[in-house]
Amino acid sequence: MSAGPAVEVRGLIKNFGDVRALDGLDLTVDAGSVAGFLGPNGAGKSTTLRILLGLLRADGGTARLLGGDPWADAVALHRRLAYVPGDVALWPTLTGGEVIDLLGRLRGRADARRRDELLERFDLDPTRKTRAYSKGNRQKVALVAALAADVDLLVLDEPTSGLDPLKEEVFTECIGEARAAGRSVLLSSHVLSEVEKLCDTVTIIRNGRTVESGTLTELRHLTRSTVTADVAADPSGLAALPGVHDLSRDGHRVRFQVDNAHLDTVVAALATLGLDSLVCTPPSLEQLFLQHYGDALPVPDAVGAR
Amino acid sequence: MSAATTLPAPVPAPLPARVSAGAGQLTGTGVLLRAALRRNRRRLVTWVLALGGITVYAAVALGAVYPTAADRQARAAVMETPAGILLSGPGFGTDDYTLGAMIANELGLTVLVAVSIMSISLVVRQTRAEEESGNAELLLAAAVGRRAPLASALALMAIADVAVAVVITAGLAGAGLAAVDAAALAVGFALTGAVFGAVAAVTAQLFVQARAASGSALAVLGAAVLVRGVGDVLHHSGSPLSWLSPIAWAQQTRAFVDLRWEPLGLSVALAAVLAALALRLSARRDVGAGLLTPRRGPAAASGWLAGPVALLARLQRGTVAGWTAAMLLLGLTFGSLTDSVTDMIAGNPRLATVFGGEGAGLTDSFTAAAGLYYGLCAAAFTVGSVLRLRGEETAGRLELLLAGGVDRRRVLGAGLAVACAAAVLLLLVAGLGGGLAAAAVSGRAGAVPDQLGTALVQLPAVLLLGALTAVLVAAVPRRSGLAWVAVCWVALLGMFGPLLQLPGWAARLSPFGWLPRVPAVDVDVAPLAVLLLVAAALGAVALLAFRRRDLSG
Ligand SMILES: Nc1ncnc2c1ncn2[C@@H]1O[C@H](COP(=O)(O)OP(=O)(O)OP(=O)(O)O)[C@@H](O)[C@H]1O
Ligand SMILES: [Mg+2]
Secondary structure, eight states: OOSSOSEEEEEEEEEETTEEEEEEEEEEEOTTOEEEEEOSTTSSHHHHHHHHTTSSOOSEEEEEETTBOTTTTHHHHHTTEEEEOSSOOOOTTSBHHHHHHHHHHHHTOOOHHHHHHHHHHHTOOTTBBGGGSOHHHHHHHHHHHHHTSOOSEEEEESTTTTOOHHHHHHHHHHHHHHHHTTOEEEEEOSOHHHHHHHOSEEEEEETTEEEEEEEHHHHHHTSEEEEEEEESSOGGGGGGSTTEEEEEEETTEEEEEEEGGGHHHHHHHHHHTOEEEEEEEOOOHHHHHHHHHSSSOHHHHHHHTO | OHHHHHSOOOOOOOOOOOOOTTTTTTTTHHHHHHHHHHHTHHHHHHHHHHHHHHHHHHHHHHHHHSOSHHHHHHHHHHHTSHHHHHHSOSOTTGGGOOHHHHIIIIIHHHHHHHHHHHHHHHHHHHTHHHHHHTHHHHHHHSSOOTTHHHHHHHHHHHHHHHHHHHHHHHHHHHTTSOHHHHHHHHHHHHHHHHHHHHHHHHHHHHOSSHHHHHHHHHHHHHHHHHHHHHHHHHSTTOOTTGGGSHHHHHHTTOTTTSOOOHHHHHHHHHHHHHHHHHHHHHHHSOTTOOSSOOOBOOSSOOTTOOSHHHHHHHHHHHHHHHHHHHHHHHHHHHHHHHHHHHHHHHHOHHHHHHHTSOHHHHHHHHHHHHHHHHHHHHHHHHHHHHHHHHHHHHHTHHHHHHHTTOOHHHHHHHHHHHHHHHHHHHHHHHHHHHHHHHHHHHOOTTHHHHHHHHHHTTHHHHHHHHHHHHHHHHHOGGGGGGHHHHHHHHHHHHHHHHHTTOOHHHHTTSGGGGSOOTTTSOOOHHHHHHHHHHHHHHHHHHHHHHHHSOOOO
C-alpha cells in the first residue's frame, strides 16, 4: 500500500455543459480509514466518485487515488479497488452468481470462499437471473462482488440503499472487517446514523464544494451546544460573552446557544452566577448535517423559538 | 349526542360500479398517444419523408432511365428471372411494362419491408422497451388503463402508416401516375406495415426483452419475404405458397396493371386479429413479465466467463443464433434458385442478351448479387452488435466493467472482435448454405467455392461499417444511432444502384461498391486491402477516441 492518503482530491472541477457539478471540491481519505461523503441530492457525490474511477474526466483540480492518477492509471488502480455504483445495473440475462464471478475475475483476484460466505451472510440466492431480483437483491450482488474482492480501497456510492435493516447490519460488520484488514473505504450516504456508526471522518459537500470535513468530534466542535441553566444571580451579562447566541431568560432560568469553542469560558462565567442546575446538549448529528445542508442555519432558530 | 346515534352512519362515496371487466382498461390512451407523438415526432417525420422521398425519387428516376417501352421491356425480362422475382415482385404487367407496373413490381418490396420495419420498431419502442426500462411502471401507476400503453403504441403506428400512405399517394399521383392505383399501392404498404406492427405487438407480449420482441417480429417479416419470393418464383404472378405471406397481399392488388382491392382485406383482417390478441394478452399478464416464467440459472459462472470478450459473446449468443439461422435460410434460398436462373437462360435467348453473357455468366452474376445481400445482412448485424456497447453504457453496466479493472480499449476492442467474428460466421454460413443448395440442385460442386467466395469477399466492407460504428460510439456516443443511416445508405445504393443504373462513382460511395463481383469477375485484392486498411484505421481512431471521453448515460 502507498504511504500517503488513499484518496486526495484538491480543487476538483467538473462541468456538464453549462452546469458546474463540482466547483473546487476537496476530499481526503486517509489510508486505512473509513470516510463518509455527505451532501444533499445533486451536490456532486456520484460525480466525484465517478471521476475517481476514471469514468469521467475532471476539468480542473487534482485527484490522486492510491498514489496514482485516476484517469491515466485507471486500469492498474481498478485492480486495487472495488466499486458499488449508485444505480446498480446488471446484465439481465446473467445470474447473480455469474455477475459476481465475472467481476471478480476481471479484477484478477477472486476469492471463492469469501464470496460464498458473503452470499450466505447477505442471504442472496445466486441462481436467479438478475432481471428477477428485487432492488435490494441487485444491490447485494454489487456489494458481495465488491466486498469479496481483496483490494486496498472500497468506493461505495450509497451502498445500503434498498437494504433491509438486517442486511444493513451485515454491511456494517463487513465495513468493520474491511477496516480491520487495513482497507480504506470511501462511502457516500444519506443515512446519517450509518455514517455516525461507520465513519472515522466525514466530508460534507454542497453545490460541488466542500463545506466541512474532519472527524465527527471535530465537526461537532464547530457547531453549537444548547445550554439551559438555573442561576441565582442575574444572567443578562452572559449575552455579551463571545460565542453566545439567542439568549432567552425566564426568571432564573436561562437558555442559549454557545459555540463549542467557547464552552469553557461560558461555563466558567455560569459558575460565578451561582448555578442551581445545568444542562448542556451537544448538537444531534441530524442538526449538524441540516445546518450544513440547508441555506439557513436551522439549529439555533428552531431551538430559540421554543 | 343521542340524536347523532340515530342518524345513519356516514357512507363513503361509492366507487364507480364496474361496468364490465374491460372498462377503463383504455383510460389514458389519448394522453399516452400525444406524449408518444411528441417524443417520436422527429423519428416519424424522418421515416415518412424518407419513404415518401424514395418512392417519388424512384418514380422520377425510373422514368428517366427507362424512357421507352423497349427499354422497359428489356427490364421486364430481367425482372422475370428468379433473382428478379425474388428481389422485387410477382411480375404483374411484365408483358406491357409501364412505369406504374415497374414501380409497383420493383420498388414495392423494399418499401413494404421498410414500412414494416418502421411499424415494428415504433410498436416495440412504445411497449416492451418502455417496460424494460421501468418507465411503464410509473405510467401504469397513474390513471392509465392496462391496455392503454399498447393501444397508444398501435395508434402511433397507425398514424405513421397512414402518413406514409398519404405521402406516397400524393407523390406518385403528383409524378403523373394514376391516382387510384397509386392509392392502392400506398394503402397496401400501410396495411402491410400495420400487419407487422401487430405482429410486434404480439411478440412484445411474449418476450421480456425489447430486443427479442423486435428480433422475433423481424424474423417473421423475413420469413414472409422469403415465402413470398419462393412462392412467386414457383409460379409467375404468385402460387398458393405466395398467398401465405402478408407481403404478397399488398403486391397482389396488381396496382397499375389490373387493380383489385380484395387482397387487402386479408391484411386488414390479420392486423385486426393480431392487434386484438396482443391487447388481450397485454391485459392478462404481469407488467414487465413475458409468457415464459423465469428460470433459475447457475450459481457460479463457468470458467470461460472471465473477460469482456466472453461477456459480450455470452450476451449476444441468442442474437447470433437467430441471425445464423436467418443467414442459413437466405443462403439456401439463393443457392437453390441459382440453377433455375441457368435453365431460364437456356430457354430464353433474349435474356442472355440482356445480361450480355452466357448461361454460366448469368449464374455468376446472380451469385454475386446474392453475395451483396449476404453482405448487407452481415453489415446490419455488425452495426447492431457494435452498438450494443453503447447500450451497455446507457444502461450503466459499462461502468461496472470499467471499474472492474478493464481497460477501455479492451472493452471496445472486445465489442469489435465479437461483432467481426460473428460477421465472419454469418457470411460463412450463408455462403456454405448457398453453395450446398446450389450444388445439390445443379450437381455442380464448383458452386460451393463460388458461393463461399462471394460471401467472404463482402467481409472488408462489413468490417468497415463495424469500425465506423465504433468510431461513432467512441466519439459521438449520443449520435451513435447514425450508424443505421449508414446501413440504410449502403443498402439503398446496393439495391437501387443497379436498378437505377447509377454511374460507377455513385456506387463507390458505399464500401460495397468497391468489392469485386466475385465470382462474375476475378478477385481483385487491391480494393479489398484498401477497405481493410480503412477499417483498421477507423478502428484505431475509435480506440483512441474512446479513451478520451467521459462515460455518459
Ligand atoms: N452526465 C451528466 N450530465 C449532465 N449533468 C450531470 C451529469 N451527471 C451529473 N450531473 C449533474 O451534476 C450534479 C451532481 O450530480 P451527482 O449525481 O454527482 O449528485 P449526487 O450528490 O450524487 O446526488 P444524489 O444524492 O442524488 O445521488 C447534478 O446537478 C447533476 O444534475
Ligand atoms: Mg449520487
